[in-house]
Amino acid sequence: MSLTKEKWQGQQMKRYEDMFSYVKNRLDKAYSQGAVSKTSIHYSRYQHIERVYAWMKRIVSELSVDRSIKEEALHIATIFHDVGYGVEDNNKNHALAGAGICEEYLRKHGYSENVIEEVIYLITNHSNKELLASEDASIELIILMEADLLDDTAALGLTMDAMITTAKGMPNFYQVYQHMLSYSVSEMNQNPMVTEPAKRFWREKQKLTKEFIRQLGRDLNI
Template sequence: MYEEMLQYVKNCLVTNNGDEGTKVSPFPFRKRSDHIRRVFMWAQRLVEDIPSINRKAVLVAAIFHDVGYSVSSDNSKHAKNSAAICKKYLAENGYDTDFINLVVYLVENHSNKRLMREEGTPLELILLMEADLLDETGALSIIWDCMAMGMQEVQTYEKAYNHILKYSCTQLNENPMITTKAKEFWRKKQELLCEFVEHLSFDLGL
């Protein structure tokens, strides 16, 4: 079921958005469908030991959360567009109204990260937003910084080091996670990044 949904979302992005990345990002190595699959992976990890939630709704929402970019590259509209595509897909495939309403709510609100710290926010939405934030941080963010530097005309190790300090390190300054497991994932990313930067600085004699 999930693989069918992932393939459907990828087809939407490829069909309507060319290479599913360059219209919304200056980095051609970043693909929306790859991001979606990784957010789905993070969601699987986060919901694993939480019995009191609708796990299926979180996982389905993770799959559909960014499909709206196939309609428009406008970041401010992608959540609403994603929710509309998701609602249509679930309705056409026989899902019940309560489930559809929950998943659509999660998709439509996943970008509103301030809700993570507001009282009354459903745990399902918090988990979805945590999964979204956990992607492209830590080790993957370092790779992103290095690949971005590789696209520039002039490249040096020191420029890559400074780029990592400016982007990857700044991104992990604080821990925005709410659930215990997500906090621990984020903490490990922070530790890895600090150790990497320390070794790189030492190797460069900075």
């Protein structure tokens, strides 16, 4: 007896929830053993994954219905894309490490070779943002890279700038302002997005960042 669409979706969501739990446990264990964030602040890699997943879903939900997307592979790859930060020397090659961890998980849980191959491709290449300009990049890889870039930018990026500057000592407003110019403002100068929803999200972030730094500069009489 075939599953109803609702029941199948429910089972699929349960599988994704189990994956999130697995990834969280891997990353929590790594950080409990002394892994340090490169930003010098308490940065939850797992929370980053949750945010990227949310951006991925926003992009997919607004894409034209005639775009064919391998959503299962995209969902899995997004959940696992940064799990490689949970291994030693992860900053050097976290994408390859994450692909290996995910492959082991998927094989253990009986996923098909096609799905495994697609997911490994996505995780392995997600950090190579130059592929956004490549005609050879799959739509799934583009969406994953867009979602990854959309996190930690604009409002969140500016907040991180302030936190990072503060972690370095006792900064003044001018030091925070300069850090924002060097990082968040610089990052928002170009729009690297490919899909129309992501382009719009990025433009919104550009507008917010530009207006915030303008007003902060005025407040500081710069």
